[in-house]
Amino acid sequence: MRVSAAETVFKALREAIEEGKISVGTGLDSEAVLARQFGVSRSVIREALRSCNALGLTETRTGRGTFVISNTVARDLVLGRYSARDLIEARPHIEVPAAGRAAQRRTDSDLEALRGIVEAMVEEDDPEAWVSLDAAFHAAVAGASGNGVFAGVVAELRDAMANQSETLNLVADRREKSNREHARILAAIEQGSYEEAAHAMEMHLREVESALGSIIGEDNND
Amino acid sequence: MRVSAAETVFKALREAIEEGKISVGTGLDSEAVLARQFGVSRSVIREALRSCNALGLTETRTGRGTFVISNTVARDLVLGRYSARDLIEARPHIEVPAAGRAAQRRTDSDLEALRGIVEAMVEEDDPEAWVSLDAAFHAAVAGASGNGVFAGVVAELRDAMANQSETLNLVADRREKSNREHARILAAIEQGSYEEAAHAMEMHLREVESALGSIIGEDNND
DNA sequence: ACGGGTGAACTTGTCAGACAGCTGGACAGC
DNA sequence: GCTGTCCAGCTGTCTGACAAGTTCACCCGT
Numbered sequence: 326m327r328v329s330a331a332e333t334v335f336k337a338l339r340e341a342i343e344e345g346k347i348s349v350g351t352g353l354d355s356e357a358v359l360a361r362q363f364g365v366s367r368s369v370i371r372e373a374l375r376s377c378n379a380l381g382l383t384e385t386r387t388g389r390g391t392f393v394i395s396n397t398v399a400r401d402l403v404l405g406r407y408s409a410r411d412l413i414e415a416r417p418h419i420e421v422p423a424a425g426r427a428a429q430r431r432t433d434s435d436l437e438a439l440r441g442i443v444e445a446m447v448e449e450d451d452p453e454a455w456v457s458l459d460a461a462f463h464a465a466v467a468g469a470s471g472n473g474v475f476a477g478v479v480a481e482l483r484d485a486m487a488n489q490s491e492t493l494n495l496v497a498d499r500r501e502k503s504n505r506e507h508a509r510i511l512a513a514i515e516q517g518s519y520e521e522a523a524h525a526m527e528m529h530l531r532e533v534e535s536a537l538g539s540i541i542g543e544d545n546n547d
Numbered sequence: 548m549r550v551s552a553a554e555t556v557f558k559a560l561r562e563a564i565e566e567g568k569i570s571v572g573t574g575l576d577s578e579a580v581l582a583r584q585f586g587v588s589r590s591v592i593r594e595a596l597r598s599c600n601a602l603g604l605t606e607t608r609t610g611r612g613t614f615v616i617s618n619t620v621a622r623d624l625v626l627g628r629y630s631a632r633d634l635i636e637a638r639p640h641i642e643v644p645a646a647g648r649a650a651q652r653r654t655d656s657d658l659e660a661l662r663g664i665v666e667a668m669v670e671e672d673d674p675e676a677w678v679s680l681d682a683a684f685h686a687a688v689a690g691a692s693g694n695g696v697f698a699g700v701v702a703e704l705r706d707a708m709a710n711q712s713e714t715l716n717l718v719a720d721r722r723e724k725s726n727r728e729h730a731r732i733l734a735a736i737e738q739g740s741y742e743e744a745a746h747a748m749e750m751h752l753r754e755v756e757s758a759l760g761s762i763i764g765e766d767n768n769d
Numbered sequence: 770a771c772g773g774g775t776g777a778a779c780t781t782g783t784c785a786g787a788c789a790g791c792t793g794g795a796c797a798g799c
Numbered sequence: 800g801c802t803g804t805c806c807a808g809c810t811g812t813c814t815g816a817c818a819a820g821t822t823c824a825c826c827c828g829t
Contacts, residue, residue: 329609329782331597355809366784368590371810375553375594376601387551387810388791408695414648415641415696422640473630474637478700551811577780588813593781610780610820771829780821791810799802 330365334373337363342382342396353383353391412482413537417530419478420463425523426470428514435469436515443507455500462507466526469514499536506532552587556595559585564604565618567690570660571683572667575605575613606679616679617686619702634704635759639752641700642685646732646748647741648692657691661733669726677722684729688748691736721758728754 341347353359356374360367374391377383380398385391427435442462449455460483467479506529513522563569575581581592596613599605602620607613649657664684671677682705689701728751735744 331782335597335601357809368593368783368785371590372594372597375557375597379557379598379601385810386792388808389793390809411694411696414694415644415700418640418644419637419700422637426636472633472636474633474704477703478637478641481699482696553811579780590812590814594811607781608821609782610822612780773827773829775824775826777824778822780819782817782819784816784818786815787813789810789812792808793806795804795806797802797804799800 330363331369331372331376334359334363334365334369335376338373338377339380339382342377342393345396347393349393349396351393352389353393355390409537413534416482417527417534419475419482420467420530421523421527423467423470423472423475423479424510424514424526425519426472426475427466428517428519428522430471431469431514431517435465436511438465439469439511439514443504443511446507447504452500459503466510466514502532503529552585553591553594553598556581556585556587556591557598560595560599561602561604564599564615567618567656567660569615570656570663571615571618571687571690572660572664572680573615574611575615577612614679616683617702617705618690619686619698635756638704639749639756641697641704642689642752643745643749645689645692645694645697645701646736647745648694648697649688650736650739650741650744652693653691653736653739657687658733658737660687661691661736665726665729665733668729674722681725688732688736724754725751 338353347353353374354362356367356370359370363370374383374385377391378385381395382393382398383391384394431439439462442458442465446455446458446462449458464476464479464483467475470476506525510522510525510529513525516522560569560575569575575596576584578589578592578596582589585592596605596607599613600607604615604617604620605613606616653661661684664680664687668677668680668684671680686698686702686705689697692698728747732744732747732751735747
């Protein structure tokens with residue numbers, strides 16, 4: 326399958342920028358020069374630059390030139406924020422099977438990490454730090470599932486949740502319950518039972534959801 | 548601050564696509580027609596289309612035109628690629644509940660878009676184009692779920708899958724089966740039944756998985 | 770009749786050349 | 800030293816042209 330010249334130039338530029346061969350802040354050669362270098366017309370260069378601009382890698386200023394403003398695709402451009410309702414609805418569908426797989430595939434170092442987090446949470450008094458550990462626990466479970474998709478999605482959800490402060494309002498009572506539920510999940514994962522781990526996670530999320538629901542206010546009807 | 552015509556056109560197109568005014572699977576007007584509509588030259592239109600392509604919203608095929616392949620920005624621009632095994636394992640956990648929610652929440656324009664894709668798939672002979680439409684169908688179902696997390700994750704999986712050519716090897720026989728299964732999913736969504744839509748999607752994914760499994764050969768190499 | 774080849778009419782891909790508008794800096798005049 | 804002008808270089812846009820890929824109706828030989 327033939328690829329267009331514009332796409333070839335785009336890929337070359339993107340690679341050069343992402344690999345740091347062209348450092349952030351510097352300006353690219355002018356369109357005319359690039360056209361000569363790549364042996365194509367200016368239109369082709371311009372189309373390639375528009376692609377780089379769309380990804381947030383570069384920025385073109387009239388009369389001046391095109392400048393590298395980032396060596397990674399802009400996340401903000403791509404990732405929308407998720408609503409609390411969407412997060413609560415989606416979590417179980419991903420984390421429950423992830424916990425099950427974790428029970429089947431966890432390595433020794435996975436278990437070690439999980440135990441460490443669970444212990445730390447028990448002794449943690451500061452609510453903010455506790456919430457961080459909570460997020461770390463869920464991410465670690467997903468990571469232990471050995472499935473990159475689960476791990477990636479949960480990591481993304483964790484980022485989105487971190488920006489929602491409702492979790493902080495969980496009363497100390499609820500935190501203790503969560504600690505016990507986490508311990509139960511960990512035990513099931515240690516034991517290697519898909520069913521039990523998945524069930525323990527499901528129960529946990531259901532508990533958290535109802536606790537959060539009473540805080541947020543259940544206006545999720547459509 | 549003057550903005551370039553190309554950027555104006557790009558934003559207009561992007562908004563139209565993301566808001567569903569141009570549904571997934573459909574083709575845009577030709578560059579010449581767009582140029583007349585926007586009152587600009589073809590170069591401007593082409594630069595705007597390159598931006599849309601870079602974001603994974605559209606795809607341009609030589610001699611045919613530019614087609615909308617997603618109404619959300621491609622996530623794998625940012626995130627890493629996933630292995631085939633991970634994708635196959637994770638898909639049902641996300642797409643099944645997404646189909647169920649779609650049955651409860653789909654709008655009229657959601658249904659219209661889905662019908663369009665299903666019809667187009669029946670008449671599509673080119674395997675590559677068919678796979679694109681298949682991906683568009685699954686993304687549209689997730690989009691109709693009204694849950695940004697589902698839509699985002701499926702969009703991400705779609706992008707990752709598009710880069711795995713195994714799907715292309717599906718024989719025509721399997722494609723016809725898929726078309727029927729898609730029709731069944733669509734019918735359940737139209738009917739508004741969570742259970743039926745979820746079940747239809749689950750069956751469909753199971754069928755596809757076994758078909759793919761026999762091609763790939765069950766080994767977990769990426 | 771009918772299957773297959775063929776070309777016309779579209780589409781995108783690329784090129785070359787032109788000119789307007791913007792920007793920064795050199796330079797002359799005060 | 801300060802200011803205003805001018806110019807070289809850049810991006811933004813347009814135009815017209817042709818190559819190459821795609822589609823589909825039409826025609827020709829059987």
